[in-house]
Amino acid sequence: MTKSGSNNKLIILAMALGLLMSSLDNTIVASCLNKISEDFNVFDKVSWIFTAYMLAATSTMLVFGKMSDLFGRKLFYMIGIGLFLVGSALCGVAQNADQLILYRIIQGIGSGALMPISFTIIYTIFKDPKDAAKMSGVFGAIFGLSSVAGPQLGSFIAEHMGWRWNFYINIPIGLASMVVLMIALKETRSERKPKIDYLGTLFLIITTVSLMLALEWGGKTYAWSSWQVIGLFVISAVIGALFILVELRAQEPVLPLRIFKNKMVLGTSILCFCQGVLMFSAITYLPSFTIGVLGHSNSNGVLTPMMASLIAGAMLFGFLQSRFAFRTLMVFTMLMTIIVASLLANVSPDASSGYMIALMVLLGLGAVGPLMSVAQSSVAANVDPKYMGVSSSIVGFWRNIGGILGASIMATIVNNDLNRLITEGAGKVGIPADKISTLANPELLMHAGGDLSPQIREFLQEALGTAINHGFILSVCIGGIGLVTAMFVGSSRLAAVRKQQPSSAH
Secondary structure (H helix, E strand, O other): OOOOOOOOHHHHHHHHHHHHHHHHHHOOHHHHHHHHHHHHOOOOOOOHHHHHHHHHHHHHHHHHHHHHHOOOOOHHHHHHHHHHHHHHHHHOOOOHHHHHHHHHHHHHHHHHHHHHHHHHHHHHHOOOOOHHHHHHHHHHHHHHHHHHHHHHHHHHHHHHOOOOHHHHHHHHHHHHHHHHHHHHHOOOOOOOOOOHHHHHHHHHHHHHHHHHHHHHOOOOOOOOOOOHHHHHHHHHHHHHHHHHHHHOOOOOOOOHHHHHOOHHHHHHHHHHHHHHHHHHHHHHHHHHHHHHHHHOOOOOOHHHHHOOOOOOOOHHHHHOOOOOOHHHHHHHHHHHHHHHHHHHHOOOOOOOOHHHHHHHHHHHHHHHHHHHHHHHHHHHOOOHHHHHHHHHHHHHHHHHHHHHHHHHHHHHHHHHHHHHHHHHHHHHHHHEHHHHHHHHOOHHHOOOHOOOOOOHHHHHHHHHHHHHHHHOOHHHHHHHHHHHHHHOOOOOOOOOOOOOHHHHHH
């Protein structure tokens, strides 16, 4: 890969555009699902429009990372962005829900390449790891901004331009990224012909998809004890065990298990999982709490401070990596995770706007933002450069798995607790028994709170607030696991200058 500084700015711009585009599509579509379901007159399949993208992106992330190690970053970045643009264009012209779901899978497969390869290229073109760490902070901020801003931007576009423009908007951005990268990025080719781990790749995808479907459906579409969910967990466990056996014997494993012998790589994977639990739980339930419990007209007053502080946290800790060991920064962010999750577990229904803003600043700046950059740098500093692509994929992979698990388990906690609280207090406020299941829905207070009597609305607000408080106890526990993990990751830190590596591997 070229190390010349003349093209680096163009390369960074191209990858920033690609990363912004792909990470936005994680969340931008979720906000316009109602309009899509109304347009297609289909409501039972609408959740798959979001789920299909997440499944495709997460299950292919590690595969694309490994392929970029074997065949070159530029090639697979171009393949990824090409698939993403084709999928986006097809989504924009989809005529029914089935087509849209299929096209979202194509889009998601392309997205699986963009984030990990973007970070890999950063650590390849910068000779000084400290410069790469600073830039990873910027890229982490872009990813965090996209995750939080996606729902708001998606709603705005759907309202003023139509939901199809949530897909069309990707095309000029993606084309600009492709053209710039095609011109600016040069790389060498490996002399030898790599051996592809086909069986390991198949087993990895089956394991990941089965696990994510079980977590996505559990407690919502099906009960956790249902044969569908248990069956998916069994498939994931069995195929996962076979995957490990294959990887231990493969000449070029799609996921080299030996990298997890390094305490920092293993620890960072666990911490990214923990980060995903808190981040996805907050993004999912803070709007419900803000609108349904606090009675705000929208969630911008909470999400905007969180978004701004998350960007600041990612960038600040990108710079702090040159001064502190990774362990120090990780311990700090896990302590902040426990503190913020504990505060979220105790927010009262009459919390002031100032208090919520302060809490969101702590959440973004200290608990979620830092790992956006620190995680990528800690992995990059502790793996053989020939595994840089697949190692960069690990960060996003475990964050997504943790996010889906956290949001799913929290949904079960909140829904069960809300149903229990309403059932216990229904008689006191005059709620008929046949209305309990209808009222035990967090969406009700967000969209129909004004149609309820003041007494019932106040009762439901208190019940929903308490249920969401209890849900965040999960993040407190996960933060504790992360804190213990962070203490034992070792004393690794950024080196002053990376040793020169053979370019043929890149």
